[in-house]
Amino acid sequence: MSSDRTQAFEGLTDAYHRFRPGYPEGLLDRLREHVRxxxxxxxxxxxxxxxxxxxxxxxxxTLRHAFGPGPRVVGVEPGRDMLAAARAGEHGGVEYVAGRAERLPFPDSSACLVLAAQAVHWFDRPAFYAEAARVLVPGGTVAVLNNDRDHRASAYLDAYERLMEDHGDHYRRDHREYDTVAEMSAQPGLSEAGVSTAGWVRELDTGQVLGMAMSSSKMAAVVRNLGEERTRAHLTALVREHFPDGGVRIPYVTRLFTARRTG
Structure with a gap:
C-alpha cells in the first residue's frame, strides 16, 4: 500500500465498493432541504x-438520487484506484475528476453544494473549509456526512475497535472525534453551522462483516501486522462470540454537519 495518504485505499477498492454502507434517507432529505x-x-x-x-x-x-436529474453532480477523488472504480461503475449520470479536497478544480462561486461524505478525516480540514467557501455561491452549502459505528452501544464493536487498537498502526477509536461545527464556524465566509443525527442498525452476515472489515484502511494495518488469515480468524471469532446466530447487528450514528456560504 502506498505511503501517500491519498492512495490509502490502493488494493481495497473492490471490497470498499461492495461492502460500505449508504446513508439514512432522512438526513439526505435534510441535506436537500438545506441546499434548496x-x-x-x-x-x-x-x-x-x-x-x-x-x-x-x-x-x-447518492447525491444524484437525492437531488434528481437536474443538477450537475461531480465527484472529486485523488486516489487512482478509487477514481478508476468510480468511473468504471458509473451509470447514474454523474462525473468524476481527479483532484484534492483542498484544491477543488472549480472556479470561485460556482458550486451550490460541496459535500465530504465519509472522507473529511482524511483532509487538511481548515484548508478544505476555506476551499469550500471559495467555490460556493452565496447561500450555498458545505456539508460533512459521517457514518460512525457506535462502539459505546455494542460489546461487539468495542471488541472490534480493541482489535484495531491492539494490532493496528497507532490506531485510536476516537480518531474521527472533533468539533466539526466549531471548525466550520471558524472559517470566514461560512455561517449557521449545525448538525443533525440519525441512529440506525445495519444487519450483516459473517461474510459481509469480513468484506466490510477488509475494505478499511485501518484494518489493512492489522492485516499487515497479523497476516490476513489470523485477522480473518480473529474477526470470525468475534462474530461467533457476540452473534451465535450469525446475524450481526451493527449500530451506527450518522451525522450531517452543514454550514452556509455568506454573501
Missing part, C-alpha cells in the same frame, strides 16, 4: 453539486 433553502435566481443553471473525496462514487451517486 439557500437558492436564489443568481445561482448557476444547472446547479453544480461537488462530492469531495468521492471514493468509488457511493456518495456521488
Amino acid at each position: 433553502a439557500g437558492a436564489d435566481a443568481s445561482w448557476p443553471d444547472p446547479w453544480l453539486l461537488v462530492d469531495a473525496g468521492a471514493g468509488t462514487g457511493i456518495s456521488t451517486r
Whole structure:
C-alpha cells in the first residue's frame, strides 16, 4: 500500500465498493432541504453539486438520487484506484475528476453544494473549509456526512475497535472525534453551522462483516501486522462470540454537519 495518504485505499477498492454502507434517507432529505433553502435566481443553471473525496462514487451517486436529474453532480477523488472504480461503475449520470479536497478544480462561486461524505478525516480540514467557501455561491452549502459505528452501544464493536487498537498502526477509536461545527464556524465566509443525527442498525452476515472489515484502511494495518488469515480468524471469532446466530447487528450514528456560504 502506498505511503501517500491519498492512495490509502490502493488494493481495497473492490471490497470498499461492495461492502460500505449508504446513508439514512432522512438526513439526505435534510441535506436537500438545506441546499434548496439557500437558492436564489443568481445561482448557476444547472446547479453544480461537488462530492469531495468521492471514493468509488457511493456518495456521488447518492447525491444524484437525492437531488434528481437536474443538477450537475461531480465527484472529486485523488486516489487512482478509487477514481478508476468510480468511473468504471458509473451509470447514474454523474462525473468524476481527479483532484484534492483542498484544491477543488472549480472556479470561485460556482458550486451550490460541496459535500465530504465519509472522507473529511482524511483532509487538511481548515484548508478544505476555506476551499469550500471559495467555490460556493452565496447561500450555498458545505456539508460533512459521517457514518460512525457506535462502539459505546455494542460489546461487539468495542471488541472490534480493541482489535484495531491492539494490532493496528497507532490506531485510536476516537480518531474521527472533533468539533466539526466549531471548525466550520471558524472559517470566514461560512455561517449557521449545525448538525443533525440519525441512529440506525445495519444487519450483516459473517461474510459481509469480513468484506466490510477488509475494505478499511485501518484494518489493512492489522492485516499487515497479523497476516490476513489470523485477522480473518480473529474477526470470525468475534462474530461467533457476540452473534451465535450469525446475524450481526451493527449500530451506527450518522451525522450531517452543514454550514452556509455568506454573501
